[in-house]
Amino acid sequence: NHALSMTILAECSTSKARASVVRLPHALVDTPVFMPVGTQGTLKGLVPDQLRELDCRIMLGNTYHLGHRPGPDLLEKAGRQLFSYCFSFQDSGGFQMVSLLELAEITEEGVKFRSPHDGSEMLLTPEKSIEIQNSIGADIIMQLDDVVHSSVSGPRLEEAMYRTIRWLDRCIKAHQRPKDQCLFPIVQGGLDAELRTKCAHELIKRDVGGYAIGGLSGGEEKAEFWRMVKISTDLLPKEKPRYLMGVGFAVDLVVCVALGCDMFDCVFPTRTARFGCALVKTGQLNLKSKTFAKDFRPIDSECHCSTCQTYTRAYLHTLANTEPAACNIITVHNVAYQLELMRSMHQSILQDKFPNFVQQFFLTLFPQKGYPNWAVEALASVNIHLL
Amino acid sequence: MKFSVEKALSSGGRLGLITQASKCGNITLETPMCTLFTKGGSAPHLHMDMLKRVALVPDVAAMSLGSLADHHESVAEFGKGLGEFAAMKNKLVFTTLHDASLALATGKNDNSGVAVWGKGGKIKLDTALFMKVQEAFQPDWFQAMSDGDTDRECGQKRLHKSVDRTLDFLDEIVEKMQNSQILSKSSLIGVIEGGFSEVERVRSAKETALRPVQGFLIEGFEKGNSGKDLFSHDTFSNILTTTIKCLPEDKPRMMETVWSPLQVIKAFRLGIDVFSSAYPHTLAEQGLALVADYSLPPSSQAARLELGCTNPCTEDQTLYTDLNIKFFLCFTMPNFARGCILCFTMPNFPKGHNFHQYFDFFHHLRKAVLEDKLDELEQSLEQQNGNK
Ligand SMILES: [Zn+2]
Numbered sequence: 001n002h003a004l005s006m007t008i009l010a011e012c013s014t015s016k017a018r019a020s021v022v023r024l025p026h027a028l029v030d031t032p033v034f035m036p037v038g039t040q041g042t043l044k045g046l047v048p049d050q051l052r053e054l055d056c057r058i059m060l061g062n063t064y065h066l067g068h069r070p071g072p073d074l075l076e077k078a079g080r081q082l083f084s085y086c087f088s089f090q091d092s093g094g095f096q097m098v099s100l101l102e103l104a105e106i107t108e109e110g111v112k113f114r115s116p117h118d119g120s121e122m123l124l125t126p127e128k129s130i131e132i133q134n135s136i137g138a139d140i141i142m143q144l145d146d147v148v149h150s151s152v153s154g155p156r157l158e159e160a161m162y163r164t165i166r167w168l169d170r171c172i173k174a175h176q177r178p179k180d181q182c183l184f185p186i187v188q189g190g191l192d193a194e195l196r197t198k199c200a201h202e203l204i205k206r207d208v209g210g211y212a213i214g215g216l217s218g219g220e221e222k223a224e225f226w227r228m229v230k231i232s233t234d235l236l237p238k239e240k241p242r243y244l245m246g247v248g249f250a251v252d253l254v255v256c257v258a259l260g261c262d263m264f265d266c267v268f269p270t271r272t273a274r275f276g277c278a279l280v281k282t283g284q285l286n287l288k289s290k291t292f293a294k295d296f297r298p299i300d301s302e303c304h305c306s307t308c309q310t311y312t313r314a315y316l317h318t319l320a321n322t323e324p325a326a327c328n329i330i331t332v333h334n335v336a337y338q339l340e341l342m343r344s345m346h347q348s349i350l351q352d353k354f355p356n357f358v359q360q361f362f363l364t365l366f367p368q369k370g371y372p373n374w375a376v377e378a379l380a381s382v383n384i385h386l387l
Numbered sequence: 388m389k390f391s392v393e394k395a396l397s398s399g400g401r402l403g404l405i406t407q408a409s410k411c412g413n414i415t416l417e418t419p420m421c422t423l424f425t426k427g428g429s430a431p432h433l434h435m436d437m438l439k440r441v442a443l444v445p446d447v448a449a450m451s452l453g454s455l456a457d458h459h460e461s462v463a464e465f466g467k468g469l470g471e472f473a474a475m476k477n478k479l480v481f482t483t484l485h486d487a488s489l490a491l492a493t494g495k496n497d498n499s500g501v502a503v504w505g506k507g508g509k510i511k512l513d514t515a516l517f518m519k520v521q522e523a524f525q526p527d528w529f530q531a532m533s534d535g536d537t538d539r540e541c542g543q544k545r546l547h548k549s550v551d552r553t554l555d556f557l558d559e560i561v562e563k564m565q566n567s568q569i570l571s572k573s574s575l576i577g578v579i580e581g582g583f584s585e586v587e588r589v590r591s592a593k594e595t596a597l598r599p600v601q602g603f604l605i606e607g608f609e610k611g612n613s614g615k616d617l618f619s620h621d622t623f624s625n626i627l628t629t630t631i632k633c634l635p636e637d638k639p640r641m642m643e644t645v646w647s648p649l650q651v652i653k654a655f656r657l658g659i660d661v662f663s664s665a666y667p668h669t670l671a672e673q674g675l676a677l678v679a680d681y682s683l684p685p686s687s688q689a690a691r692l693e694l695g696c697t698n699p700c701t702e703d704q705t706l707y708t709d710l711n712i713k714f715f716l717c718f719t720m721p722n723f724a725r726g727c728i729l730c731f732t733m734p735n736f737p738k739g740h741n742f743h744q745y746f747d748f749f750h751h752l753r754k755a756v757l758e759d760k761l762d763e764l765e766q767s768l769e770q771q772n773g774n775k
């Protein structure tokens with residue numbers, strides 16, 4: 001009865017990781033999945049064909065510019081037949097909305113802000129947010145939530161959590177297209193275990209197709225971050241997808257898949273490309289660095305993306321230092337890297353070799369075994385022990 | 388390279404063939420043509436993978452030294468030339484001095500050399516370094532070093548100096564080329580200077596024509612891209628005509644000026660064969676899409692579409708539908724037409740689209756001349772411009 005259905009194909013016998021296939025109106029998506037973040041329907045500079053070649057089947061559509069929102073027509077033209085879209089008003093964990101929109105003021109009614117176009121005051125209510133998302137037509141839509149920064153605690157945090165639940169009820173009531181679009185509520189509660197638990201308990205009483213975990217990845221301590229993720233995944237029902245918002249560093253992805261998360265989004269792989277950074281199994285290559293001036297290998301000789309088939313590190317080094325074209329070219333690889341990482345995890349879970357995958361992944365990234373403490377702890381909590 | 392005239396117009400323009408155009412000698416190009424404008428050796432903002440989806444991409448990529456000269460040691464070590472280094476293996480490489488889309492940083496040339504500019508700052512080239520760079524890059528065509536830092540405001544003395552310097556550089560390069568095995572198959576393009584002085588232009592053209600160059604690049608009417616229409620200067624057309632009269636017929640004439648299709652037609656009539664494609668790039672940078680219809684008779688109108696901050700797709704349904712039909716043919720791959728409509732809302736998309744339009748224009752220009760319909764094409768474009 002939802003626009004989304006998930007079939008779990010395999011569960012890791014050690015950790016909480018699972019491999020599933022999620023059926024959406026416009027695509028079948030294997031999870032764990034990474035959703036690149038696009039603006040106005042597509043990734044900056046990438047054409048739909050390129051995304052299809054990368055086998056990218058779901059993207060996060062993102063806009064704060066309500067006057068600029070992509071219409072359903074545009075999504076169709078963006079090659080909508082090929083992808084599903086998840087639509088959100090927020091970016092990485094949800095704080096952008098508050099920080100970007102000038103004079104944002106949150107009341108029980110909704111979020112009040114000044115239009116970036118004409119300076120007029122606008123009120124985004126839960127109902128309005130759903131109306132807009134209904135008209136855009138993404139496969140997954142997000143509830144409007146009351147987001148506070150992860151450093152906030154006390155009464156304001158509690159208020160935000162309860163308000164998020166009240167807003168969810170308003171969103172569910174306003175949702176006109178439940179057969180076409182799946183509405184995700186968002187677990188809030190900051191870094192307060194009790195509030196998160198309460199929030200999750202409330203959300204699972206509602207009839208929804210999947211859950212998002214929000215309010216994290218805002219610069220909080222990693223030790224607190226993973227615990228909040230785990231509390232959330234411990235409580236959320238197993239048979240529905242769990243979407244961890246704003247998470248996209250490779251280490252975080254691997255750990256949070258082990259903790260039971262299925263979907264992720266992050267601007268990191270595209271943003272870091274802008275600074276000449278390419279993602280590889282051993283970490284990052286800063287292609288602006290002189291060390292690559294005479295390195296005639298591709299970014300990753302095992303990568304099948306069109307960038308690695310076409311360009312050398314040496315040429316990208318000259319380009320990264322001078323021309324904006326580099327951003328586009330490196331973005332293609334970085335997205336390919338993220339998708340490949342998720343595919344490998346999916347595969348290893350199917351073969352019940354996920355713990356082994358995690359061990360090898362960490363060993364490749366940290367050959368000296370200087371593993372981050374929080375990752376060691378988080379993985380140990382789901383019985384994966386690094387080598 | 389060899390050049391032959393296929394069909395000549397009374398105004399001086401001609402349809403031509405550049406044979407043995409590449410170092411390996413096997414490529415034939417039809418003129419009028421434009422080169423592929425690049426920055427740092429890549430089409431601006433376009434992944435090679437995306438460029439491949441654009442139809443009618445020129446066979447020659449113009450690569451300016453400003454952003455590349457700094458990296459000549461890497462390219463030398465790579466050993467296979469700039470084209471392959473920049474993932475443009477299938478293109479002929481034409482190394483020029485300056486980025487055609489930009490204004491020149493003025494006042495930096497002297498008798499010892501010329502300055503080119505990249506993101507990393509100024510690089511001063513003397514003929515020795517210039518040749519070293521060219522040997523690393525192994526271009527198919529290369530522009531000789533020149534002092535093109537002149538415009539309408541320059542007096543006789545400055546223009547005289549620019550012509551002298553440019554000839555001196557050329558003589559040094561010709562001499563150095565005799566000892567260069569690597570560059571023995573590359574075509575040297577002589578540079579004509581002289582600003583708006585007919586006397587200096589004639590001297591520059593005649594003297595350059597005496598040297599062993601395979602083609603001519605005419606510059607120095609403006610200091611790089613000035614954004615002004617050269618044809619708005621009343622003497623420009625006459626001076627260009629006089630200059631071209633001093634050049635032999637059997638060599639191609641090139642200009643790197645940022646020109647709209649209508650301006651290209653005017654320059655073509657006067658005898659220019661090879662153009663830059665910096666125009667569609669500069670247009671896209673301003674958020675403008677090239678949307679003229681070059682077929683005769685045109686099936687639609689509107690020459691330029693402002694992209695600005697409004698969203699044409701959602702706000703103007705009629706325009707949207709119009710574009711939908713119009714751009715169905717924009718790219719070769721039929722399903723890419725969808726992506727193409729996004730030209731109008733996506734930040735980097737106009738790049739590919741504008742390029743395609745411009746390349747398509749050259750295709751139609753040639754066809755129009757063959758069919759004696761150049762006047763019609765010009766009128767049609769003027770009308771589309773007026774209708775805007
Ligand atoms: Zn790659």
Ligand SMILES: [Zn+2]
Pocket residue numbers: 714717727728730739740741
């Ligand atoms: Zn187009």
